[in-house]
Structure formats: structure tokens, C-alpha cells
Amino acid sequence: MRWLFLLLPLFLSAAPIPRDAKIYVAGHRGLVGSAICRKLEQEGFTHIIRYSSKDLDLRDQSAVNAFFESERPEYVFLGAAKVGGIFANYTYPAEFIYDNITIGTNIIHAAYKTGVKKLLFLGSACIYPRDCPQPIKEEYLLTGLLEKTNDAYALAKIAGLEMCRHYKRQYGVNFISCMPTNLFGVGDNFHPENSHALPALIRKCVEAKEKNLPYITLWGTGKPTREFLFVDDLADACLFLMENYDGEETINVGTESDISIAEVASLIKSLVGYEGEIRCDTSRPDGMPKRLLDISKIRNLGWQPNTDLKEGLKTTIDWYRANVNK
Template structure:
């Protein structure tokens, strides 16, 4: 059972009151998934905050699905702090098409990293989940205690189950070993180093690529999945990275903590904004034979706000930054 954050905000698993403090900037800090959307933002944030020993490994050098290799890496590196941002991720089509991959790969990655962190006595670990862990028809905005109270969205239930398992793994480590480890649940993220592939990307980067390519080619219409009516909340990855460091230094409790902006827009609205940003002047059509997914997914971020953190990057500013990064990297993204 998930404990509401207000019930155990600063009490460690052994019942001793624990007040998080600033992390040692000279200690080894491992960011699993350091080249991804969230991981790369966390590396930038840690560097800006003065951390001098941030480590990461590309998947070609360390396959976190390989248990022996993961344990060997932890034994050699001995990180004091860990952010677990490594995951197999994708949009609605990828999740719906390859549920076994999303379930199996993510459970193996999480289990190996968390178990290796236990074996090497990592002091602080933050596990990153996803807002898809919450029931499809959870109350809006979604509070942390909605977890495990209803049916999941079928198009990404396998990925959601893997992330729920990660949350419970963190809670189990707190109960059994007294670890001051935590979980954070971000809303829909976007920004530099996102996945812009046509098949595997989430909605916002997919729309950026689709509208940009249409504008470049002179295409007169763009077709998007669904009706455009679902509402989604979007958080820039740099804001998420800032929230991760803030939570590590200000929160210790068993409940996952929601991270978002507290506001949402329809998919149609975000598509119109991206069309404008990319200079696309044609028509947008909607393929209503394709699934919409969850009708609304807005996180209740009141608890995080009570801890003293709120998002700073507006959606307009974040989209501008992201599109600029996309234009600078578009040729490499096409390969």
C-alpha cells in the first residue's frame, strides 16, 4: 500500500526522523540513462550545481538488462547517489505494439540497478516512474494516493506495471533495509535529447517532427491519431531535473511524489501551437479510428509545491527551446 506523502514526509523506514540535507558535491553520482531525455537533463543540472563526479554509461558499454554486468559496474564505481532514469520508453503505438518488451526490459533494468545499489549500500537513490502508473479514470488532478485504485490504460498497461513494480521495489528497500530512497512520478516530459523517431516517440516530439517535415516539404495536410480531445500536461526536462535534485535534498518518504506543472492542454491545442512554431500553414486532420488513450492525465502537484518546488519553464518557452534544439540536430536525428 502506498502511504500518502503527508503522513511520512521526513521519517525513514526504521522510524527515525530523517531530514534530507544538501548532497556531497564531491561524491560519486551515477545517472542511469544519462544520454536520454531526463538523464541528460539531470547531468546538466548536477554539473550546474557543482557536482564533480557524475558518471554514466552508454547502453553499448553497459547493458543494464545484464545483471552480472550491472553488479560489476556498481562494485567498481561505488556510487554514493543514484538516479534511475534508464528505461525503455515509447509512445502509444510502441507501447501498444510491443507490450512484452516494455514489461520485460524495464523490470530487468530496474531490478538489476536497485539490487546492485542495495549490494553496494547506495545512500540515496531516486527512481523515476511515469504518470501512466495511475488508473485510466483516476480523479483529476491525480493525487499520489490514486495508485492501485483502478484499471490502467490498456495501451500502455505493461509499461505502467513495470513502473509500479519499481515504486514497490523502492518501498520494499525502505522497509527491509531502512534505505532513504524515493520515487518521483513525472508528467509528460519533453526537451533536448528526446526521441523524435516516427515509430517510437511520445506525442509532443512526434508532432514536432511531423509538422516540421510537412512544413519543409510543402505538404498541405497533417494527420494525427485520435480526436485531439484528450488533455495532457507537459513538463520540460530541465524542470524535471531540477525537481529531482530538490527532492533528493528535501524529501524522504515511501510515497512516490508527483512532478508536473499543474496545468494541461488538449492534444489539439498542442498540435496547433507546434504547427505555428514550425511554420506549418496547412490543414490538420484527425484519424478517429486510432485510440486516444487516457482522456485526461493531470497530476496533483500540491504536495511537491508544499515542499517548496514549482515548475519555472512555460510551455511556450519550452517548445521554443525544444524546436531550436531539434533544428540544430535534425540531420543526425534522421539517420
């Protein structure tokens, strides 16, 4: 009977969100936030609240409190964060820990104070312990040491996840969280140094093709394997979880298939049509050797990813060429 009791929160009050509900998408200009807005618009939601960081600095507690008091959102997708690849995480750890702790804390507390009906906090697969078994199950969180190259970010994100869990437990609020794997897609950050591995590779290949460069350089050995999820699939999962999941435990969102950085680099190279060489700069860090999520929980709830890696990469490369690399 105990298992039945444990399953109860899954079915408690999960329900479709009314299409005219007031929904705040924090970080709506980012990779994830913009995909969530696209998904909500496609699904007929009519009242999406969007504020850029210029209009509302989410690190400013009094501004966040005033915003929640005046706008009174009913649902919150918390996709605002300071995000970046290995270089940015390693170079700006103080900013990563401060910004992400304050953004998470300010929004979660203000949402509780103003009676938000449901909130989804976005964690990240990179906050699981460095050496945990693969594929990674949700229960491995906080069971081992973190990956050093992003521990400041990971600690801040873990604080946000745990806040949702504890606020749910003490105050009975419906704040949930999910753990997306590496994402890519339309609207990504293609900055040469601060971006993630995949958009950085797209940029390098497109630029190398245009400039006729003989080779591009990969950070690290190219051996680590990663799982990549198209961001529109993540947005679909976020709405799915908001409407179908009320549990206390975080939920992994991924594809359950991984590929080495070297292999994904050659796939991008061929999609871009670049004919030069790919060289590895082994003086640069690799990060975690392998990261693959176990997504049986979300699959069992009825969700699965839709876009294959090649198709998602083609869409992203076309978007990059048309919008960033004009």
C-alpha cells in the same frame, strides 16, 4: 500527534549532496538522464558516472552487480528505461515489461547490496489508473485498472516504485521515487513511430513545412488533454527531491495545467510556421482521456516548475532543427 509521526520521514536525513559525491545517472544519453546531467554540472557536481547501454546493458544482472561493486556510486538517479509512445507500447509490450522490470530490479538490488546512500527511481504519470479522479493524487496509485495501451510498461514501473518502498521499509535504505508527467525538451526521441505525441508533432510540422505538405495527421481525436513539463524543470525537481525528500510515498512532478492534443498541435504548428491543415486519424487510439497531476506535495516541500509551455516548445523546436533535422 499521529500526523507528526507521519511527517517525520520527510525531514529525517534529507540534506545537500556533497558536490564531489560519486553520482551515477542511469540513462544519461536519454531525455531525462541528459537533463539531470546538465543540472548536476550546472550545480557544480564533479563526479558523474555515465555508461551507455552499449557499455553496460542494465538488463544483465551480473554486469550490473559488477559495475556497482567496482564503481561504488553513492547516489543514483535511475533514468534508464525502455520508453515510447502509444504505438511502441502497444507493439512491443513484452520488451516493455521485460526491459523495465529487469533494469529496475537489477539497479535497485545492486544499489542496496553496495550501500548506495540515496536513489531516485523515475515512475511516470501514465501508470496511474486509467479512470482515476483528476487532478491525480499520489494516493490513487493502484486503486483501479490500468490504461490498456501501456499496461505492460505501467506494471514494470509500478514494480520499481514498490521495490523502492519495500526496500526502504525492510532494509532502511533511502530509496525514493517520483512520478513525472509527460515530458519534452532538448534530447527527446523524435522517431516517426516510436516517439511520444509532442516530439512526433514537432517532427511532423517541421517536415510538412519543408516539403510544403497540405496537411499533417494527428493520432486519435485530438480531444484527450495532457500536461507537459519541460525536461530541465524535471531535472531540477529530481535534484530537489534528492536533497529535500526522504519519504516512502512517491511524489508527483508536473505543472498543474493541461491542454488538449489538438490545441498543443496548433501551438506547435504556429511556432514552426507551418500553414497547412491538421487532420485527425480517429482510427488510432486516444489513450487516457485526461491526465493531470496534483502537485501539491512537491509544492508544499518548496518546488515549482519554471518554464512555460510556449518557451519550452520554442527551445525544443530550435534544438530539433539544429540537431536532428539538419
